[in-house]
Amino acid sequence: MSDFDVIVIGGGPGGYVAAIRCAQLGLKTACVEEWINKQGKPALGGTCLNVGCIPSKALLESSERYEEIAHYNADHGITVAGLNIDVPQMIARKDKIVQQLTGGIAQLFQANGVTWLQGRGKLLAGNQVQVTGQDGAVSTHAGKNIIIATGSTSIELPIAKWLDERIVDSTGALDWETIPKRLGVIGAGVIGLEMGSVWRRLGAEVVVLEALDDFLAAADRDLAKAAALQFKKQGLDIRLSSKVAAVEVGESGLTVTYNDKNGEQKIEVDRLIVAVGRKANTRDIADAAIGLQVDERGRVVVDGHLKTNLPNVYAIGDCVQGPMLAHKASEEGIVVAEQIVGQKPHLDYNHIPWIIYTHPEIAWVGKTEADLKTAGVEYRTGSFSFAANGRAKAMSQDVGLVKVLADAKTDRLLGVHMVGPMVSELIGQAVIAMECESSAEDVARMVFGHPTLSESVHEAMLSVDGRALHAVNRKR
Structure with a gap:
């Protein structure tokens, strides 16, 4: 048996x-991880780095470049003859990025003196952790x-169980090496x-x-409407209030039966992605005798x-309440590490950003208008369209908007919502402003570079007070 100050x-x-943070703070630290990667080797990084955040963004980048060349470069005077897509090469690039990043974590462990215990961990009495390796060897x-x-x-889903490459979750959809002619997706969430x-x-x-009546129910309604409009123009057929009742596997494909407001409907697809959400991975993580409390x-x-x-x-992270976001999990890890050594860290869950990496991208932080109305909070709004942003025009990505919600009495920022080009990067400005308890006026008084996408954030802040400079302000 080996002893540690912290076992993760x-x-x-x-x-x-x-x-890593525990080790930085001088604690003797071990981390238990059982992941075996696509190459059959142990890997760190969990779902996010191996089959989630990182590989999905790699494929989104590759597919976006292909679509841009194929459909959106003529206005720039650029045409390409004989364009084709090598899907296996696209998948290989994705796999290479994953290996580089997961390997980088192993190097960080070594550099910080973190012991990697390879295998599945189970919490026992007396803060002991049993580790079962892939070969069945057990250590405590x-x-x-x-x-x-x-x-x-x-x-x-019981009605759509995983089936080779035909019925898959997001992990399976990351490894297809051929393009399906007809693809069904159950769930219009992020994944x-x-x-x-x-x-x-x-x-x-x-x-x-999508079973729900509203598109992107968690997002601000103006964002959801703007995004839905663009997805429809792109040919993404999103059907709301559509509850899947059955999936039948045939020789030539899959028949998906669903019910909507008009009754029973059927679609024929070649493959199906089931993306109805995720659940906490807590099965058998602790000996039942120790009484670790879990919810329903x-x-x-x-x-x-x-x-x-x-x-x-x-x-x-994902195994506790709150949004299932990688950056939320990371910050919680830092908070716990610093608490263990007696520090008093702070994490404001209201200032955790949400991001969807579609095209256009969608991002927000803080409260929506619906949240504020429900809570009875008086607020003012400001917004600015990317259609009036010079950099967005030059990029041929001038769709979407930035929307700001500020307290009607104090002007303090309550929420910032964006749909448009590179808003995954722009949302960080709003997070900083809100964490620093800034008002819309504070940000409006700052100088933003020109021409940049970030000027849309500036103009939206100005718009809260009815003084946007590059848009017609609403009468108040």
Whole structure:
């Protein structure tokens, strides 16, 4: 048995960041991770780096470049004859990026003195962790502190169980080496939209079935409407209020039966992506006898300091309540590490950004108008369209807008919402402003470079007070 100050169970973006931060703070740290990658070798990084955030963005980038060359460069005076897409090469590039980044974490572990315990971890009594390797070998390790960071897994539908490459989750959709002619997607959330976008750009006919009546229900309504309009123009067929009832596997494809406001409907597809959400990966992570508390959804129950009901045992990331976002998990890992050594870190969950990497991109932070109305908070709004932004025009990406919500009395920023080019990068400005308790006036008084996309943020802030300079202000 080996002893550690901290043992982290899980090597995803929450776990590996927590382990590195613990080591930086002088704690003897180990991280348990069982992932075996596509090449059959142990790998760190969890779902995010191996089959989630990173590989999906690699394919989104490749498919976007292909579509731009194929359909959107003529106005620039650029035409290409004989264009084709080598899908296996695109997949190989994605795999190379994943290997580079996961290998980089292993190097960071070595540089920081973090011990990587390869295998599946299980919490036992007395803060001991049992590690079962791929070869079945079992070892036990003791930790003064334990951090559970076991992440989440895709939800499988009983009516659409995984089937070779025909019915898959997002992981399966990352490894197709041929383009489906007809693709069905169940779920119009982040994963469904991103994966649907990849294969639509490459030529697939894509139908997205969403059970909810509202598109992107968590987003501000103005953003959702603007995004839905662009997706429709692109040919992404999103059908709301469509509840899948059955999936029949035939010799030539799949028949998906669903019910909408007009009754029973059927579509024929070659492949199907099931993207109806994820669930906490907490099955058998702790000996039942120790009584680790989980809720009705299988998430580890924690308090405001991410402590579980067991002494010196913490939990972070997707396996606890809150948004299933990699950056949320990472920050929680840092918070726990610093708490262990007696620091008093702070994490404001209201200032965690959400991002969808479609085209146009969608991003927001803070409250929506619906949130503020429900809470009875008086607010003012300001917005600015990318259609009036010079840089966006030059990029031929002048769709979408930036929308700002500010407190009617104090002018403090309450929410910033964006749909448009590179808003995944622009949203960071809003996060900084809100974390610093800035008002719309504070940001409006700052100088933004010209011509840049970020000027749209500036103009939206000015618009809150009715003084946008490059748009007609609403009468107040």
